[in-house]
Amino acid sequence: MAEHFDLVIIGTGAGGGTLVYALRNSGLRILLIERGDFLPQEPQNWQPAEVFDRRRYKPNETWYGADGKPFHPGVHYFVGGNTKVYGAALPRFRKEDFGAIEHEGGTSPAWPISYEDLEPYYARAEAIYLVHGAPGEDPTEPPRSGPFPYPPVSHEPYIDDLCDRLRRQGLHPFHLPMAIDLRAGGRCIRCKTCDGFPCQVLAKGESDVCCVRPALDSPNITLWTRTLARRLLTDATGRRIVAVEVERNGQKETVHADRFVVSCGAVNSALLLLRSANDKHPNGLVNSSGLVGRNYMVHNNTALMAVDPLRRNPTIFQKTMAVNDFYFRGPNFPYPMGNIQLLGKLQAGMLTAAQPLVPKSILQGMADRSVDWWVMSEDLPDPNNRVELRSDGRVVIHWKPNNLTAHRRLVEAAKEMMRTVGYRFIFIKPMGIETNSHQCGTLRFGTDPATSVLDPYCRAHDVENLWVVDSSFFPSSAAMNPALTIAAQALRVAEKISK
Numbered sequence: 001m002a003e004h005f006d007l008v009i010i011g012t013g014a015g016g017g018t019l020v021y022a023l024r025n026s027g028l029r030i031l032l033i034e035r036g037d038f039l040p041q042e043p044q045n046w047q048p049a050e051v052f053d054r055r056r057y058k059p060n061e062t063w064y065g066a067d068g069k070p071f072h073p074g075v076h077y078f079v080g081g082n083t084k085v086y087g088a089a090l091p092r093f094r095k096e097d098f099g100a101i102e103h104e105g106g107t108s109p110a111w112p113i114s115y116e117d118l119e120p121y122y123a124r125a126e127a128i129y130l131v132h133g134a135p136g137e138d139p140t141e142p143p144r145s146g147p148f149p150y151p152p153v154s155h156e157p158y159i160d161d162l163c164d165r166l167r168r169q170g171l172h173p174f175h176l177p178m179a180i181d182l183r184a185g186g187r188c189i190r191c192k193t194c195d196g197f198p199c200q201v202l203a204k205g206e207s208d209v210c211c212v213r214p215a216l217d218s219p220n221i222t223l224w225t226r227t228l229a230r231r232l233l234t235d236a237t238g239r240r241i242v243a244v245e246v247e248r249n250g251q252k253e254t255v256h257a258d259r260f261v262v263s264c265g266a267v268n269s270a271l272l273l274l275r276s277a278n279d280k281h282p283n284g285l286v287n288s289s290g291l292v293g294r295n296y297m298v299h300n301n302t303a304l305m306a307v308d309p310l311r312r313n314p315t316i317f318q319k320t321m322a323v324n325d326f327y328f329r330g331p332n333f334p335y336p337m338g339n340i341q342l343l344g345k346l347q348a349g350m351l352t353a354a355q356p357l358v359p360k361s362i363l364q365g366m367a368d369r370s371v372d373w374w375v376m377s378e379d380l381p382d383p384n385n386r387v388e389l390r391s392d393g394r395v396v397i398h399w400k401p402n403n404l405t406a407h408r409r410l411v412e413a414a415k416e417m418m419r420t421v422g423y424r425f426i427f428i429k430p431m432g433i434e435t436n437s438h439q440c441g442t443l444r445f446g447t448d449p450a451t452s453v454l455d456p457y458c459r460a461h462d463v464e465n466l467w468v469v470d471s472s473f474f475p476s477s478a479a480m481n482p483a484l485t486i487a488a489q490a491l492r493v494a495e496k497i498s499k
Helices: 018-021 046-054 115-128 157-168 206-214 266-275 348-354 361-367 403-419 485-496
Strands: 004-010 030-032 063-065 101-103 106-108 221-224 227-234 241-248 251-262 300-307 322-323 341-342 370-377 384-387 396-399 423-429 466-468
Touching: 004 018, 004 157, 004 396, 018 030, 018 115, 018 206, 018 485, 115 485, 157 322, 251 266, 251 485, 266 384, 266 396, 300 403, 341 403, 361 370, 370 384, 370 403, 403 423
Parallel strands: 004 030, 004 251, 030 221, 063 396, 251 466
Antiparallel strands: 101 106, 227 241, 241 251, 300 370, 300 423, 322 341, 341 370, 384 396
């Protein structure tokens, strides 16, 4: 007879990984499913040509834009999900992000929960993921019930000097909350291959290391890798999930359980539900609202490289500072603009992937003299921005960027910020549809089943024993990195599931 579990969790990223960690001592017999395997610790982890040029850790997968053009999505299928290669920035959303906010491009809707509802879980998630930070530096910072678990990641001298010069402009640069193991005796060596790379020494605060591996110490947790969830199967009423159909080691299997959690990422969670259509759910599972796959958001992102040709930047670990002075309003602009945060130090091998025609020596010379920023603005929900599953299995992403006036204003503010402190040459690269590491919104949560897919605890309105715990539930994207908010909500949901 097939094995029966109390709970099946599909996906091991910031949502599924945090959830299984929170439930590891609950007594529930849990099966954790991951379509990939453990990412190997190997020299190539830290080789820019392997990671960026050869896409060593990206799947051989093609999605399509609404115009029919193919692209390779920025997703990673390993234990730990995208946290295996993320930049490890784990800020909280601002308190105001949970309410309705008027933007130049439209309204960012309110969430069905408040910042206060999530704050205790933010604090717990910061402890689990080893977050280092400094309270009180950022005027937009929301109230905290306690200090950061660990002190901030210190600036190297070049960045410390830049921070002082930005303060002289009247700005409020702050230490970016970072999830890296800089504890006494910790693994982190402050290398230059953190942002966008796997960590060869397992020093990132990531789901694999901080959550999944500790959870596997429990005899009640079973992990299946290389296992792709194909469909969720309901009973005859359509009100309960009874099993998940998977492909494992080339074979189809059906796994039964009492409860199910989908944590595959905003696109793949929506695709799983669309593939699970049946006679009771003809338009996709839990899709009575018609919103499964809709309101897809990814942030408006631009990489900015400020170059001072007369001054080398010897910084190794650069990603330590951010600026939120334009988060809620800009200079001569009454609407929110967004967040500016340092990138990990760019290297020629990383730039070659984006500028293949420029000689590597020139790119290296630029990288040696640059400061590198990520400029991020809110992408507003639009039901026409959506995930579509074609009858032939093709994945189509309908995404038309919006709120672009605010983003252009933010880019200009960032450029002016750097010109004022002496950087003569500034290069920008807007990110396109393939830059979807911050994807969210495809299964929004809310109190009304007519206008949302999930309830405030991420349980599906249409099916009583199904939860979705990843960035799918976001009603808005805010303009901050999403991983800590996913993890905090996973801890909140775990308390409900364990009762």
